[in-house]
Amino acid sequence: xxxxxxxxxxxxxxxxxxxxxxxxxxxxxxxxxxxxxxxxxxxxxxxxxxxxxxxxxxxxxxxxxxxxxxxxxxxxxxxxxxxxxxxxxxxxxxxxxxxxxxxxxxxxxxxxxxxxxxxxxxxxxxxxxxxxxxxxxxxxxxxxxxxxxxxxxxxxxxxxxxxxxxxxxxxxxxxxxxxxxxxxxxxxxxxxxxxxxxxxxxxxxxxxxxxxxxxxxxxxxxxxxxxxxxxxxxxxxxxxxxxxxxxxxxxxxxxxxxxxxxxxxxxxxxxxxxxxxxxxxxxxxxxxxxxxxxxxxxxxxxxxxxxxxxxxxxxxxxxxxxxxxxxxxxxxxxxxxxxxxxxxxxxxxxxxxxx
Amino acid sequence: xxxxxxxxxxxxxxxxxxxxxxxxxxxxxxxxxxxxxxxxxxxxxxxxxxxxxxxxxxxxxxxxxxxxxxxxxxxxxxxxxxxxxxxxxxxxxxxxxxxxxxxxxxxxxxxxxxxxxxxxxxxxxxxxxxxxxxxxxxxxxxxxxxxxxxxxxxxxxxxxxxxxxxxxxxxxxxxxxxxxxxxxxxxxxxxxxxxxxxxxxxxxxxxxxxxxxxxxxxxxxxxxxxxxxxxxxxxxxxxxxxxxxxxxxxxxx
Numbered sequence: 232x233x234x235x236x237x238x239x240x241x242x243x244x245x246x247x248x249x250x251x252x253x254x255x256x257x258x259x260x261x262x263x264x265x266x267x268x269x270x271x272x273x274x275x276x277x278x279x280x281x282x283x284x285x286x287x288x289x290x291x292x293x294x295x296x297x298x299x300x301x302x303x304x305x306x307x308x309x310x311x312x313x314x315x316x317x318x319x320x321x322x323x324x325x326x327x328x329x330x331x332x333x334x335x336x337x338x339x340x341x342x343x344x345x346x347x348x349x350x351x352x353x354x355x356x357x358x359x360x361x362x363x364x365x366x367x368x369x370x371x372x373x374x375x376x377x378x379x380x381x382x383x384x385x386x387x388x389x390x391x392x393x394x395x396x397x398x399x400x401x402x403x404x405x406x407x408x409x410x411x412x413x414x415x416x417x418x419x420x421x422x423x424x425x426x427x428x429x430x431x432x433x434x435x436x437x438x439x440x441x442x443x444x445x446x447x448x449x450x451x452x453x454x455x456x457x458x459x460x461x462x463x464x465x466x467x468x469x470x471x472x473x474x475x476x477x478x479x480x481x482x483x484x485x486x487x488x489x490x491x492x493x494x495x496x497x498x499x500x501x502x503x504x505x506x507x508x509x510x511x512x513x514x515x516x517x518x519x520x521x522x523x524x525x526x527x528x529x530x531x532x533x534x535x536x537x538x539x540x541x542x543x544x545x546x547x548x549x550x551x552x553x554x555x556x557x558x559x560x561x562x563x564x565x566x567x568x569x570x571x572x573x574x575x576x577x578x579x580x581x582x583x584x585x586x
Numbered sequence: 587x588x589x590x591x592x593x594x595x596x597x598x599x600x601x602x603x604x605x606x607x608x609x610x611x612x613x614x615x616x617x618x619x620x621x622x623x624x625x626x627x628x629x630x631x632x633x634x635x636x637x638x639x640x641x642x643x644x645x646x647x648x649x650x651x652x653x654x655x656x657x658x659x660x661x662x663x664x665x666x667x668x669x670x671x672x673x674x675x676x677x678x679x680x681x682x683x684x685x686x687x688x689x690x691x692x693x694x695x696x697x698x699x700x701x702x703x704x705x706x707x708x709x710x711x712x713x714x715x716x717x718x719x720x721x722x723x724x725x726x727x728x729x730x731x732x733x734x735x736x737x738x739x740x741x742x743x744x745x746x747x748x749x750x751x752x753x754x755x756x757x758x759x760x761x762x763x764x765x766x767x768x769x770x771x772x773x774x775x776x777x778x779x780x781x782x783x784x785x786x787x788x789x790x791x792x793x794x795x796x797x798x799x800x801x802x803x804x805x806x807x808x809x810x811x812x813x814x815x816x817x818x819x820x821x822x823x824x825x826x827x828x829x830x831x832x833x834x835x836x837x838x839x
Binding site: 404405407408409411412413414415416417419420466467468469505506507508533 | 600602606610626649650671
C-alpha cells in the first residue's frame with residue numbers, strides 16, 4: 232500500500248497541500264478572467280481531489296518495475312504511456328466538471344476553456360504525472376535501501392544469537408564444572424573410573440566442536456555424541472539414571488541439525504530424572520515412517536514437581552532452531568502427564584547423498 | 587586439634603560423588619564428624635531440624651528445594667558453607683554478602699580454608715547468630731532471585747511448595763501470614779511487607795494494610811458503601827480495599 236494511504240496523518244497533510252494548490256489554481260483562473268470565484272473554486276477543488284489520488288497511482292507503476300529488473304525501453308514506454316493517459320484523465324475530469332457546472336448546476340460553465348487551454352491541461356497533467364513517477368522512484372529507492380540495511384542488521388543479530396547458542400550448548404558450564412568435580416572425587420578412590428570419565432568428557436567436547444561446525448549430521452553421529460554425554464551423566468547420578476536408546480538402522484542414516492538429540496536428553500535429566508527420588512529410565516525411539524524421521528524421548532517426572540525457573544528454555548531453543556532450518560516442515564511437540572514427560576520431533580527424511 | 591570442640595557436619599548434595607569428595611576431604615580433620623548426608627532439599631530441611639548440625643555443606647542447585655529455600659524453611663543462618671558448580675547469580679550474591687562458598691571443583695587447600703573459618707566462627711558461638719557471615723546469609727535468603735515464584739510453607743513434618751500463581755490472597759494475622767490456596771489456608775511466620783517486596787508487583791498488589799491479592803484471581807471490585815471498596819475474588823471471597831489500595835488498583839487494572 233502507498234505510504235500516504237497507510238498513514239491517515241500523512242494523507243491529511245498531503246490532501247491539505249493539494250487544497251492549497253487548488254486554491255492557488257483558482258486564483259490564477261480568476262486573475263486570468265477565465266472564471267468568477269465560485270466557478271473557479273467549484274472547478275479546481277474537485278479537480279485537485281481527483282488529481283491528488285491519480286498521481287499516487289504512480290507508486291504502483293514504479294513498484295511494478297523494480298529498479299534492478301528494469302528493461303529501459305519497456306519502462307520508458309510504460310512511464311510515457313501512463314503520463315499521457317493521466318493527461319487525458321486530467322483533461323477529461325476538467326471537461327466533466329465544466330459539463331456538470333454548465334448543463335446541470337447553474338447553466339453556465341465553471342470556467343471558460345478555449346482550445347489552447349485543452350492542450351495546456353493535457354500537457355500539464357502529463358508533466359505532473361511524470362514528475363510524480365520520478366519522485367516515487369526516488370522514494371522507493373530510499374525505502375529499499377533502508378529495508379536492506381534493516382534486514383542486514385537483523386540477520387547479523389540472528390547469526391550472532393545462533394552462534395552464542397551453539398557455544399552455550401557446547402560448553403554448558405554447569406555440566407563441565409560438575410563433571411570435573413566428579414572426576415576430582417573419583418581420583419581419590421577409583422582412578423580407573425576417573426580416567427574413563429576424563430576420556431568421555433574429552434570425547435564429548437571434541438565431537439561437539441567438530442559436529443557443531445557442520446550444518447547437518449547423521450542421527451548416528453549424534454547418538455555417538457549423546458552416548459558419551461550419557462556415560463558422563465551416569466557417573467554423576469549413578470543408579471538414578473538409566474537410558475534405553477532404540478535407533479533403527481534406517482533412522483541412524485538420516486540427517487538432522489547437530490545438537491538436536493543431546494539437548495533433549497539434557498532436558499530429560501535436568502527436569503526429569505534428577506527431580507525423581509529413585510531416578511528412572513530415559514527412553515529414546517527413533518524410526519523412519521512414510522518419509523518422516525520420528526524421534527521420541529520419554530522420561531519420568533516427579534509427580535508434585537513445581538517447576539523452578541528456567542524450565543523449558545532448552546526445548547524452546549530446539550523448536551526455534553528447527554523452525555529456522557525447516558520452517559513449517561518440522562514438527563516438535565511435548566506433553567507432560569502426572570509421571571511422564573514426552574517430547575516428539577518429526578523431520579522430513581533427508582539422507583546423505585552417495586553415502 | 588584435640589583442644590578444639592568437635593564439629594558435627596551435614597553434607598547436602600544430590601550427587602553421590604560430590605558428597606563422597608567432601609567426606610574424603612574431611613577425613614584429615616579428626617574434629618569434624620559427618621552426622622548425615624542428604625540428596626535433596628526436602629531431606630535437608632528434615633535433617634537440619636532433627637540433627638541441628640554445627641556445619642552444613644549446602645549445594646545450591648538441588649531437586650525439590652534449592653539450597654537457599656532450605657535455609658528459608660529451617661531459619662538456619664550460621665555455619666553454612668555453600669557449594670556450587672556454576673551459578674552466576676548466586677556467586678554474585680555470595681560475593682556481595684561476604685558468604686563463604688566453594689566453587690566445584692575445589693582444591694583441598696581451599697576446602698581447608700573454608701573449614702578453618704567456619705571453625706573459628708563456631709568457637710565464638712555466642713556471637714555466631716550476629717556474625718557477619720550469618721547476616722550475609724540472612725540478606726541472601728531474604729532477597730533471593732528477582733521475584734518469588736513459589737512460596738514454601740512448613741507444616742510440622744511436611745513442606746508445601748506453592749507456585750505463586752495458585753495463591754489467591756495473603757492476609758496478615760499477627761506475626762503470621764494466612765495464605766489462601768484452593769480454598770485452603772496455610773500459615774507462615776513472615777511479615778506482610780517482606781513478602782510484598784518479594785512478589786512480582788505486576789501480579790500481586792497490596793490492596794490493604796493487611797491484604798495482598800493475586801490480580802489473576804480478581805473478579806470484580808465492589809462498592810459496599812460510599813468511599814468503601816472491596817475486591818471479590820474468583821473463589822467468592824471478599825477482601826477489603828483501602829483508599830490508597832484502590833488508587834493503586836485503578837492504575838493497574
